[in-house]
Amino acid sequence: MTQSHHISDELLMAYEAGSLAEGWSLAVATHLAFCPECRARAHTASAVGGALLDTLETSPVAASSFDQVMAMIDAPQDLTETITPSTERITGTVPSPLRAYVGADLDAISWKRIGTAGHQALIPTGDSETSVRLLRIPAGSPVPEHGHRGLELTVILRGTLVDGDERFGVGEIEEADSDLEHTPCAGEGEECICLAVTDAPLKFRSLVVRLAQPFLGI
Amino acid sequence: MPVNETATPEASLELNARMSANILAIAQSADRAAFRAVFEFYAPRVKSFLMRSGGDTARAEEVTQETMVAVWRKAHLFDPQKASAATWIFTIARNLRIDAYRKERRPEIDPEDPALQISPPADAMSELAGAQDAAALAGALAELGPDDRQLLELAYYKDRSQSQIASELGLPLGTVKSRMRQIYARLRNRLEHLERDT
Numbered sequence: 001m002t003q004s005h006h007i008s009d010e011l012l013m014a015y016e017a018g019s020l021a022e023g024w025s026l027a028v029a030t031h032l033a034f035c036p037e038c039r040a041r042a043h044t045a046s047a048v049g050g051a052l053l054d055t056l057e058t059s060p061v062a063a064s065s066f067d068q069v070m071a072m073i074d075a076p077q078d079l080t081e082t083i084t085p086s087t088e089r090i091t092g093t094v095p096s097p098l099r100a101y102v103g104a105d106l107d108a109i110s111w112k113r114i115g116t117a118g119h120q121a122l123i124p125t126g127d128s129e130t131s132v133r134l135l136r137i138p139a140g141s142p143v144p145e146h147g148h149r150g151l152e153l154t155v156i157l158r159g160t161l162v163d164g165d166e167r168f169g170v171g172e173i174e175e176a177d178s179d180l181e182h183t184p185c186a187g188e189g190e191e192c193i194c195l196a197v198t199d200a201p202l203k204f205r206s207l208v209v210r211l212a213q214p215f216l217g218i
Numbered sequence: 219m220p221v222n223e224t225a226t227p228e229a230s231l232e233l234n235a236r237m238s239a240n241i242l243a244i245a246q247s248a249d250r251a252a253f254r255a256v257f258e259f260y261a262p263r264v265k266s267f268l269m270r271s272g273g274d275t276a277r278a279e280e281v282t283q284e285t286m287v288a289v290w291r292k293a294h295l296f297d298p299q300k301a302s303a304a305t306w307i308f309t310i311a312r313n314l315r316i317d318a319y320r321k322e323r324r325p326e327i328d329p330e331d332p333a334l335q336i337s338p339p340a341d342a343m344s345e346l347a348g349a350q351d352a353a354a355l356a357g358a359l360a361e362l363g364p365d366d367r368q369l370l371e372l373a374y375y376k377d378r379s380q381s382q383i384a385s386e387l388g389l390p391l392g393t394v395k396s397r398m399r400q401i402y403a404r405l406r407n408r409l410e411h412l413e414r415d416t
Contacts, residue, residue, distance in 0.1 A: 009398065014398075022320075048405065050306070053267060054352075058266055065279065065282070066258075100323075
């Protein structure tokens with residue numbers, strides 16, 4: 001598989017269709033913030049949704065539907081829902097989709113040790129399908145093993161990531177399947193901070209099943 | 219998928235011109251008649267879209283109403299140069315579906331983010347009006363075979379991930395991914411032809 005450093009067509013379509021789990025979507029949106037080219041491609045994928053909506057058979061709405069909508073529109077608006085401008089310091093390295101999860105400053109994150117030299121910070125999401133984390137790897141060190149089996153998306157936020165002959169810079173994305181045997185390393189000269197999204201480990205999934213067993217009767 | 223009056227590029231252009239004007243009228247003058255026209259065309263389609271992703275009727279009705287309220291409130295953000303009326307409404311309904319049905323957030327870029335890397339000014343793609351894009355796509359979608367159509371419907375309407383699609387259709391995941399790539403390439407190709415011809 002050749003590395004494009006951009007989002008694959010099929011991933012972009014799933015993101016725009018709205019059928020991609022939150023964890024994967026976070027990696028896609030973070031790359032989009034850095035990449036005007038992928039943003040233009042994403043336009044096409046969302047326009048497919050619009051074209052499909054136009055040709056859809058209709059389902060009748062409730063008779064009172066329009067009046068209910070107008071009543072909601074006329075009701076005083078709950079201002080807590082409107083976005084207030086962020087007062088956080090913007091460093092430029094954490095784009096908006098990721099900032100909502102980890103804040104604006106990569107150096108203010110509380111890192112936990114992983115492996116011999118690296119650090120990680122887990123990012124909770126609403127989906128149970130993915131594991132999302134930030135990894136901080138010293139210059140020249142390999143990415144610590146973090147239990148990835150299926151797809152893995154990595155977006156570089158600082159430094160570079162070197163995987164075989166490929167070098168990924170800030171904002172670029174690596175999309176790796178489980179059949180890709182690889183040992184990515186932080187580039188020489190500067191530590192690498194990246195967003196890494198993987199399939200949730202089966203260990204965790206089976207624990208969920210074990211916990212649910214008494215309720216499911218299996 | 220029934221072939222109906224919006225499936226041709228000409229009909230799509232005409233529909234979009236009307237609906238875009240309506241949304242702009244909502245933004246400019248809180249035009250209720252314009253909103254009613256948008257509601258009458260799109261609310262039954264949004265509801266149909268939501269019901270396909272597995273929601274019951276009451277839930278689909280509720281999220282349809284939320285979508286239409288958002289159309290009214292966000293009308294000032296609609297930019298016909300960037301997206302067709304249908305695409306804009308689709309993205310609102312899609313995001314509310316993720317929120318309501320999956321209880322997940324949708325990570326999205328904020329177009330006002332100063333950290334955002336801006337597009338180069340000579341970006342041909344952004345000069346392409348949303349309406350022409352949508353019209354070309356309507357034509358290209360009408361030409362897709364039933365298998366390709368089914369894949370798009372599973373992904374866009376039924377909210378199925380690519381691995382769920384693979385197991386539902388009894389196909390390897392790699393096949394689903396490569397077919398999605400091919401569909402995308404065909405649609406993209408049509409749009410690039412359009413750019414060259416205009």
